[in-house]
Amino acid sequence: MLGGALCWYAHVNGDRIVAALRRPAIVALIWFAALWTFIHAFTRLPPLAQRLDFANYYDSALALRQGLDPYTTNLTAIGNRIGLETGPLIHASETPAFLLCFEALTRFPPAIAFWIWISLNLVGLAIAIYLLLVRRPALDASTAWLLGAMTLVFYPVSFNFIWAQSQVMVLMLLVLAMQALEDEREGAAGLLVAIAGLLRAFPFLLLGYFALRRKWKALEFAIVGTIAGALITAALVGFARCFSFLNGAVWVSNHAWMNFPFAISLAPFVSRMFWVLFGSASGLAADWLRGAAIVAADAIVLGATIRATLVGVGRRDDNYRIYSLWIVTSLLLSPIAWHHYLVLLVIPFVQIAVAACQQRSSRRALWMAAGSYLLACVSVTITYRLLARPTAFQLTFPSLSAPLLETGFFTLLMGYIAAYWFAVDLRSDDQAVEPHDLTERASSKLSVTGA
Template structure:
């Protein structure tokens, strides 16, 4: 079945109803599990870290276990803070409430961020019919990364809303606002700062200027409130993310940790051994090769107009790949790329192989989570002992889900297909509502 026939089948009312039923059932199932999640990671780590910061305790160098015990929270393996000082400063007001109500307010904030992101991505979009927009909305809601963000009380949905907002701001030629939104996401999570490189390569100097000013202002406010010493203590948190216990986790899906785990598995060596410099060199080479591919794809668009925000989508995938640490819930950011890909595919402006690779990435994002929970936790499982090399391959399905997502965005950016200028609306679309010609997506 080709991509057009698959899309036509998925838009049928019965299929659409099934997708939304599954999405609502998954959300309802998550809600039944969430009442006890206020005491567990990742929310508990946010709360412990911000609470410690508010009470003059350095959360980056201090073991947070006693703090968690005092607050009735489960610290687990998250012994230190790893979030940026601006993030903890923004989270700090929630620590003036008890953890349970703070958790539900945090959940409401994340749900609002998801609603904003979905509206920005799907409402009044060129190339998306009403049915397709509702189909994509259902697929986003039922996706494993979205549900994992809610389950663990994560923060990637806020980053998703900021990145989607930046894209729409650039669409309206408000590059300054786009720069500020990327600066905000970078201050909160650090790895989105790579998107400033997108502005530079695209010569969006106004966006670069506003992003730089926004970052400088955020750093200044953070240092003014917390002090220079406490702000610089974030270095300890960043170094903790490079610890063997963190890097060796199979759900740490960024490129660097994947290279490290592969090196350790093939050589049987351990961190700190005499050959560890080879591992570090391999990570550097892999990172530079990936960034080089992204730059090549970006510079290949001679007119620098980035139709359908193809290279913007590629830079988002690149930022996750090159992050020193990345978890399964980071994959929610690929929703931006996949929506743009499907919208452009409506009139043949995307290759079929890019569409199918995006579908594979979406499926693997769910499969990898099921495989991880069913066969690999807690290690060593009986499956790992009986089938060690098969288990080793299955362990990397999360990385493969990210890799296929990157390949989909790379093909989306580089495949030469008929393109309609982004400033022109085809005759079958309208800027009001979700209407489009029925033969299109």
């Protein structure tokens, strides 16, 4: 009841809240808190040897450089030899292109390679924030500073650095592609999306955006860039090891990983709910039924995204609403995605906030994005605590309580709904309005016609 009252208060007094947050003193205070939080995250990072994601990158790329197949080789021995903990990440799951690029860092000792990698990610984050907020003529300075602080304190951002992950680099590439589209350099945009896809695979879904938006030059460059990049990678790595990437994809999609609540995309969520309801016993019929449920759920999400895209065909992608929607869709439909992937929600969140400042975003999209942002900042803590210390309700009703562990998925789902509403709550003259305003305008037109 208290939560409902707070949501009602925020909805009614949203303009006052935003105006208060944009005051210079409040912005300075938020920036101080953001920098403190960001720096504190670095001071409490786990030891280098225990940075499992970085260790997996380094072990996998080193195995590739030594002529081994990192997708089938047990990397534990390599990690032990260089002082890195392999943990459960005994095989590679990254694309061959990513490992080929990371291979250069394996020529340095792990400690030096780590700080080079962290520095590259910091530069990537700075570029993304600069392009999103500084190169925006219509955005006033106080709002830009406020959004910059909120981006820096966004938990998935620091979570990327905690595990030395790579999604900040994908964020930079997709922001660069958006900027290239803004500058009418479609070829460059296509190449940037191709690079992002070669590195992390899931951004390839953005080719659907290019096709449906009839950005043929961007689509052509993306396809050519992908083919060229794949051929170069195959020539340097070897076709056999490139095809072995399928082994890594199958390994990271096994029951153990899919059943982990920090896997937040649609396929793992549907699988976990299926196993809760029907049990986790494997069998051909059960696997087919679960697969059918995943395909159906994916089809619903992709169909909704395509519908929103087709509605806007022929119009400018105002505030890159459709582009933002396809980014969130690529995360939701990824075979497996983790909490740090949520850093890519920075793009739709910033677009929604900027549009709201221009009175070009519906309130429901803005508040759903705010809810997703806030939940992203606490979902990891909530899930860890519920896993470590299950509540009495969890122990008594394990099936009913299963959704309590799905805060990461619900964060992503709320981000998708916010991006979808942001895309569809748009008038024909490119002005965003409330859904009830559309009804009122339609009624007014009917009254005039009847008169």
